[in-house]
Amino acid sequence: MSARLPADVGSVGVSGASPVASAGSSASGADRQIVAVRGVQKRFSIGGDTTLALEEVDLRVEAGEFVSLIGPSGCGKSTLLRIIGDLTAPSAGSVEVNGKPAHRARHDRDYGIVFQAPVLFDWRTIDSNVQLPLEIVGTPRRERAQRASEMLALVELSDFRRHHPWQLSGGMQQRAAIARALVLEPRLLLMDEPFGALDEMTRERMNDELLRIWERTGTTVIFVTHSIPEAVFLSSRVVIMSPRPGRITRIIPIDLPRPRDDATRETPRYFELVTEVREALRGGELRQPAQGKAADEAAGRLGT
Numbered sequence: 001m002s003a004r005l006p007a008d009v010g011s012v013g014v015s016g017a018s019p020v021a022s023a024g025s026s027a028s029g030a031d032r033q034i035v036a037v038r039g040v041q042k043r044f045s046i047g048g049d050t051t052l053a054l055e056e057v058d059l060r061v062e063a064g065e066f067v068s069l070i071g072p073s074g075c076g077k078s079t080l081l082r083i084i085g086d087l088t089a090p091s092a093g094s095v096e097v098n099g100k101p102a103h104r105a106r107h108d109r110d111y112g113i114v115f116q117a118p119v120l121f122d123w124r125t126i127d128s129n130v131q132l133p134l135e136i137v138g139t140p141r142r143e144r145a146q147r148a149s150e151m152l153a154l155v156e157l158s159d160f161r162r163h164h165p166w167q168l169s170g171g172m173q174q175r176a177a178i179a180r181a182l183v184l185e186p187r188l189l190l191m192d193e194p195f196g197a198l199d200e201m202t203r204e205r206m207n208d209e210l211l212r213i214w215e216r217t218g219t220t221v222i223f224v225t226h227s228i229p230e231a232v233f234l235s236s237r238v239v240i241m242s243p244r245p246g247r248i249t250r251i252i253p254i255d256l257p258r259p260r261d262d263a264t265r266e267t268p269r270y271f272e273l274v275t276e277v278r279e280a281l282r283g284g285e286l287r288q289p290a291q292g293k294a295a296d297e298a299a300g301r302l303g304t
């Protein structure tokens, strides 16, 4: 068994940040910008082969936003999220989180990360998994227990706190991972397809729960998904990416009123936005063979 901590535990945290409950509401002016990605490019070289995974990526995210990244497999969504989370360095360009370089923000434990697989420790109970980041930063035992208990209540797992991860369903494990990512009250939550392995009904329920948690905590979320309905339902903005090299081709604001619930999924505006995202994704793919002037025209059509 590896002694290394998974990235989502090691980087989760808080740096004297405001409590989660006020993180969104207290930010103003320049403080409102949580993420600034500028001119990011990423090349991977293996042997003699080079893959240009990201090119000219610019993205700003403000406090309290819920931003989804969507695009075909291999377009660089995970790479971009990992660069924002300082798990991978960009080949060019810069990333600021909370007004400082990403590696500084990671050191200061400014964000939490949730991956597709929950990465819980099987030999620890759910409660002790959620307490782990607090142990790492040396929080006193009593406070640790109190904060873990609040987070488990938030994700509705209080009755399962003494269970082990393998005694929970996939969705419950993912909720425990979300509780752990939030326990140090990060201002930014990075999520890479956290519900990708779940069936449609469970995924919709998890989407409802995630929105409830997001609304209660005021945290900022960057969320990677393959699901158009999921992106539209959750987001303040949907960022459309195209592959090879991965670029942002369009950003679609989602003006559905909040709070959102099952009824939201049946409104005409929801269907319109799902269609708009789908068409933008098709446009992104169509751009690939286009070159020169044709590519510029395609980019213009996509609003970039």
Ligand SMILES: Nc1ncnc2c1ncn2[C@@H]1O[C@H](COP(=O)(O)OP(=O)(O)OP(=O)(O)O)[C@@H](O)[C@H]1O
Residues within 6 Å of the ligand: 044, 045, 046, 051, 053, 071, 072, 073, 074, 075, 076, 077, 078, 079, 080, 226
């Ligand atoms: N560690 C790595 N080494 C080499 N190439 C990599 C590495 N990570 C990603 N890539 C390449 O970068 C490109 C983007 O990969 P990435 O995982 O970011 O895509 P993605 O949009 O998250 O795809 P998916 O939707 O399938 O998860 C791909 O061509 C991939 O092969």
Ligand SMILES: [Mg+2]
Residues within 6 Å of the ligand: 077, 078, 079
């Ligand atoms: Mg990915």
